[in-house]
Amino acid sequence: MSQYLESNENSENVFYKGYSILTLDVFDTCLIRDFVSQESLWHLLGREIVRQLPGVSSAADFARLRAASEDYTRNTSDREDITLNEIYARLASICGWNLRQQERAVSLEKELETRGLSVNPAARSLLAAIQQAAVCYLTDTPHSGAFIEKCLIGQQLPAGPVLSSGDHGMRKGTGSLFRIAMERLNADHSEILHIGNDLRSDGGGSAAAGVAFGPLLEANPNRYEKALDALTSGSAGLLGGCLAGCGRALRLEKSGQFSPALLSVVTGVAGPAIFAAAAWVLLSAQADGVETLYFVSRDGEILLAAAELLRQELGMAPEIQCRYLYGSRRAWHLPALSLMHGSSFLPALRALLVQSGKTTLRDLLAQLDLEAEEARRGLADSVPGISLDAPLGDRRSEVIDALVSSALIQSLAKSRATAAYEATVAYLRQEEMFSHNKVGLVDIGWLGHASASLIAVAADQGAQVQCYFAGGLCGRGSQRAPKESRAFLIDARGEEPKLRSVLVHLLETFCAGSGRSTSGYVRTGSNWVPRFDSSGGDAAVLWGIADYQALIRAYVQAACRALVKVEWKITLAELKTIRPALIANIRTLWRYPTYEEAELWGSFPFEGDFEPHVLGRPFSLRDLLSYAWHFKSTSRRPQFGPWRQAVVVRTIGGRLPTGPFGLLQVMSPAQRQIQLAKVRAKLARRPEVRVEDIAVQGTNVIIRTTPPGSSR
Numbered sequence: 282m283s284q285y286l287e288s289n290e291n292s293e294n295v296f297y298k299g300y301s302i303l304t305l306d307v308f309d310t311c312l313i314r315d316f317v318s319q320e321s322l323w324h325l326l327g328r329e330i331v332r333q334l335p336g337v338s339s340a341a342d343f344a345r346l347r348a349a350s351e352d353y354t355r356n357t358s359d360r361e362d363i364t365l366n367e368i369y370a371r372l373a374s375i376c377g378w379n380l381r382q383q384e385r386a387v388s389l390e391k392e393l394e395t396r397g398l399s400v401n402p403a404a405r406s407l408l409a410a411i412q413q414a415a416v417c418y419l420t421d422t423p424h425s426g427a428f429i430e431k432c433l434i435g436q437q438l439p440a441g442p443v444l445s446s447g448d449h450g451m452r453k454g455t456g457s458l459f460r461i462a463m464e465r466l467n468a469d470h471s472e473i474l475h476i477g478n479d480l481r482s483d484g485g486g487s488a489a490a491g492v493a494f495g496p497l498l499e500a501n502p503n504r505y506e507k508a509l510d511a512l513t514s515g516s517a518g519l520l521g522g523c524l525a526g527c528g529r530a531l532r533l534e535k536s537g538q539f540s541p542a543l544l545s546v547v548t549g550v551a552g553p554a555i556f557a558a559a560a561w562v563l564l565s566a567q568a569d570g571v572e573t574l575y576f577v578s579r580d581g582e583i584l585l586a587a588a589e590l591l592r593q594e595l596g597m598a599p600e601i602q603c604r605y606l607y608g609s610r611r612a613w614h615l616p617a618l619s620l621m622h623g624s625s626f627l628p629a630l631r632a633l634l635v636q637s638g639k640t641t642l643r644d645l646l647a648q649l650d651l652e653a654e655e656a657r658r659g660l661a662d663s664v665p666g667i668s669l670d671a672p673l674g675d676r677r678s679e680v681i682d683a684l685v686s687s688a689l690i691q692s693l694a695k696s697r698a699t700a701a702y703e704a705t706v707a708y709l710r711q712e713e714m715f716s717h718n719k720v721g722l723v724d725i726g727w728l729g730h731a732s733a734s735l736i737a738v739a740a741d742q743g744a745q746v747q748c749y750f751a752g753g754l755c756g757r758g759s760q761r762a763p764k765e766s767r768a769f770l771i772d773a774r775g776e777e778p779k780l781r782s783v784l785v786h787l788l789e790t791f792c793a794g795s796g797r798s799t800s801g802y803v804r805t806g807s808n809w810v811p812r813f814d815s816s817g818g819d820a821a822v823l824w825g826i827a828d829y830q831a832l833i834r835a836y837v838q839a840a841c842r843a844l845v846k847v848e849w850k851i852t853l854a855e856l857k858t859i860r861p862a863l864i865a866n867i868r869t870l871w872r873y874p875t876y877e878e879a880e881l882w883g884s885f886p887f888e889g890d891f892e893p894h895v896l897g898r899p900f901s902l903r904d905l906l907s908y909a910w911h912f913k914s915t916s917r918r919p920q921f922g923p924w925r926q927a928v929v930v931r932t933i934g935g936r937l938p939t940g941p942f943g944l945l946q947v948m949s950p951a952q953r954q955i956q957l958a959k960v961r962a963k964l965a966r967r968p969e970v971r972v973e974d975i976a977v978q979g980t981n982v983i984i985r986t987t988p989p990g991s992s993r
Contacts, residue, residue, distance in 0.1 A: 306477030321522030336376030360450030403499035416441035454482040456489030505549025542877035552836035558751035559587035575606035579794020594841030607811035617734035619698035726750025729762025820886030876934035883927030897927030
């Protein structure tokens with residue numbers, strides 16, 4: 282019987298509640314699969330079935346038949362659960378298999394199930410602590426207890442009997458399998474503590490049986506992993522399942538080393554997007570016959586790292602050379618200006634200044650490589666009283682017009698553009714951009730103007746450059762992007778889709794680089810090297826970009842190895858199919874961030890077109906009053922960043938048990954069932970314990986607790 286034990290440790294009374302038997306759920310508690318759902322495993326199994334057995338046309342077809350056969354068999358059975366042989370008897374009748382073929386199919390499922398199992402990293406400390414305890418495993422599965430026991434032994438888990446719902450025809454969720462365990466173990470319900478991950482079957486079932494419960498939920502797939510894995514049922518094959526499964530495994534493995542918010546975003550949103558984008562770039566360039574790919578700093582920094590891992594781990598596009606290229610809008614627009622002659626020069630000059638986004642006179646002049654003193658006498662009459670460093674505000678257009686109209690500024694701009702062109706050509710020649718028949722340029726994209734300037738310079742030298750935009754093309758003005766350019770996540774040239782703000786702001790942070798922006802090129806000895814902007818570049822480092830990029834690299838490597846394990850080869854068609862899930866996860870993060878995600882990613886030092894700021898800072902009462910006071914003056918209102926949802930969550934979310942936008946998600950059917958299971962568990966007259974409080978004393982499982990009638 283469970284009891285309270287008293288200790289005088291540290292001269293204080295410490296109370297423990299003891300149990301004689303520990304029952305453990307198996308899947309997603311003690312063990313995790315390479316995939317987060319069985320449907321992905323069935324797709325992998327389907328590939329083998331198609332190779333070895335008749336009656337099935339494709340892996341996706343088998344996965345559908347496997348699911349339908351299990352549902353049919355369970356719905357027509359008079360027992361709570363069914364066996365694997367019963368499922369395959371139904372499948373055999375559909376596919377026309379004989380008994381030997383049916384047995385072969387069962388054997389294949391067992392082989393693949395065993396091969397794809399590993400110990401749940403979140404359960405390692407618990408499993409290490411209970412080596413001497415009396416343990417019994419309870420699992421809802423059509424597999425036999427003997428098979429599950431072999432799987433547990435193979436992973437060196439503590440020995441103990443296995444009670445399978447398939448063997449006994451009883452499931453945990455009704456409490457029936459718990460009652461069978463009590464009979465088998467000759468134990469009262471108060472002597473048993475159950476650990477599991479499913480609040481419906483483990484939590485609700487143990488409540489129905491009066492058994493104490495300890496939830497271990499870390500391995501439950503999160504919303505991002507579920508969205509990726511759901512693609513396995515379609516034409517994306519195993520790619521989505523592999524990306525989801527390796528993401529969960531990495532999230533669990535790195536837990537405690539990095540913040541949960543960083544792990545969830547990297548493994549569920551940023552990592553899959555960067556992996557897929559890098560794979561798309563390599564495969565697209567290979568199809569286009571590109572010899573060398575140049576990844577533009579700084580957006581191309583993590584994309585290049587991902588591409589190199591794909592080449593190393595998967596052998597993808599081995600014939601393509603990947604190189605890092607220093608460049609930026611400022612570095613390329615000015616040399617491209619030198620190619621404009623006659624009546625096209627002034628419109629191009631004005632467009633360069635307008636599109637720069639700069640809001641001070643000094644910064645506008647810097648776009649033309651001009652110092653303040655050089656231009657001062659050219660502006661003294663047309664725009665008197667303009668400060669060099671004060672925000673121009675409503676006078677920005679007036680100042681730009683004055684610059685463009687000034688004969689002195691025009692002359693200086695032409696001179697600087699010619700010098701910039703010569704330096705840029707020298708740098709590009711040094712980097713061998715003109716030495717290959719066809720080269721590719723990789724950038725994040727959106728409008729494509731910077732790439733268009735680079736291509737114009739290269740074309741003037743007789744070089745052909747193909748553009749690949751990992752983020753995509755969208756927004757007014759994007760129709761002027763290079764005509765033959767390719768776009769991955771979104772291709773909405775000239776349009777302003779609702780997704781633009783979501784994709785641009787989050788993808789820009791996901792692909793943020795660690796260095797300063799390139800402003801041009803200078804000669805140092807016999808080499809040409811980038812000249813860097815003196816401002817910016819450090820904020821992302823202080824935010825923690827090094828940890829983020831290290832995790833991205835770890836994710837891409839894990840995804841590669843997951844694909845190697847199942848012998849899956851990525852295709853462009855698959856990458857196109859998985860794109861909606863990648864966008865959906867980015868949109869989910871943007872619209873419904875958790876408080877922790879909003880805190881971490883909302884504080885990212887995003888560099889906007891007109892001013893640097895974080896994505897979404899919390900606001901105070903003083904900010905609110907100031908905003909109301911300056912409501913009609915856009916330039917004087919306090920700025921909170923473009924991510925409104927993060928602003929709201931960071932402002933009030935920390936004071937709530939869940940994020941305010943997270944409350945909108947509890948109305949889904951699955952969430953309702955979980956909420957009902959929680960209520961049922963709380964109302965049940967039995968204890969609920971924390972797994973981290975579990976220890977073993979001799980053969981007894983003990984839980985550190987407070988004595989009856991006191992609070993923790």
